[in-house]
Amino acid sequence: MNARTILFDRHVTAKARMVDFGGWDMPVQYDGIIAEHNRVRTHVGMFDTCHMDAFLITGDLNRVVSQDLKTLAVGACRYGFLLNDDGGIIDDQICYRLGEDDWMMVVNATTAPSDFAWVSKYVDAKDLRDTQSKIDVQGPNAIAEATRILGFDLSDLKRFRWKRSGKCIISRTGYTGEDGIEIYAPHATIASIWDTLMAHGIQPCGLGARDTLRLEAGLPLYGHEFDTTTSPAEANTLRYAAKADDFIGKPAMLERARNLTEQLVAFKLDGRQSARNGQPVKRDEATIGRVTSGSYCPTIAAAVGFAYVQPRYAVLGTTFSIDNGRTLLAATVVEAPFYRKK
């Protein structure tokens, strides 16, 4: 049987459509992906992200992750990677500096077990799976609504900062391209916060909207844009692996940057028809790459996506076709993000 979050019964009661997501029963949509997407862009929505995992870590983590932890203040958090010795991406993660030598590392759901095994080789880590859950509240009104309904004082909480409130850790972070927060707390506290938000009219959003929101905002997704065969060099994310200090995978990553075999690009299709993960990218019959994500995105009203292509085609304005098995869809390499909040 699939794993269930503390909020599973609530999703069923709310008549969400449930799907398997990496071994978890998760809501893909409640009242409709586009309505949920638009709600986050224009007002506020909340997401069950309890399937994600977090580790409490004590010790010198700087060598294990790609982001610079030396310059990270207590009260701040920073995005980066766990790389293997070949420079391949084990996962993307966010490290929260809880104290001088105390960290919380937040990781993806499907990669959590392998992340934990990897991290535990180098530092003392404790998996919070059994004790902690998380929800995201996202949208231009997320801060105001969370303040009003939950009584959080978020007035001084800047982007990529966190603070404690009661049993919660609240960070001004998210995965939608909008303002918002992520709330970490014990399972029962998260369930009660969810109920309070629901009772005050905050509507839940599913993984479907989470995917269109993150894609539109140009945010990569592990398992699509990243996996152990790609490094930050190919994924155009070297800025999250740019610290002066050495870290695991750095030499291999830099070597790969000097000899790129493929590069991640953002593309926009000419029509409304979507390209999908795995479809070949072609130019004059020859396959030059592969699509990693693709969807119609509601706010920009266009079909967009990401693809890995041979480096010489990774140039803005380059045109190519995507073979969906029936037709060749015309696409152009464009700048990401596709959408930027006002």
Added chain:
Amino acid sequence: MIRYTKEHEWVNIEGATATVGISHHAQEALGDITFVELPTVGKVLKAGAQLGVVESVKAASDIYSPISGTVSEVNSSLDSAPELINQSPEAKGWICKLTNITATDVSQLMDEATYQAYLG
């Protein structure tokens, strides 16, 4: 006379022409529809042949012709407003019209009561 297929298309036969679309159940299962690939006018279709594609945010789904006939008209308003299929699957969200239809194909299809029972 409206009839349904097991693949959740509907066909409404009025004399010598037929209108084709997807059922309420189909649009609900697909979710928000973002693109419709319409057939070409003049295309001759056999019953069960692929007629077009309907794409939602998450998936693409092939549409099959419930009966044999020739495409005489397509609902081009779906090009700019594919959401018409969600809003009105069995009226404004029609996909195409067929002429030269083969009436004997209809006996293979379900009437509304049978289709509802099929949906369970």
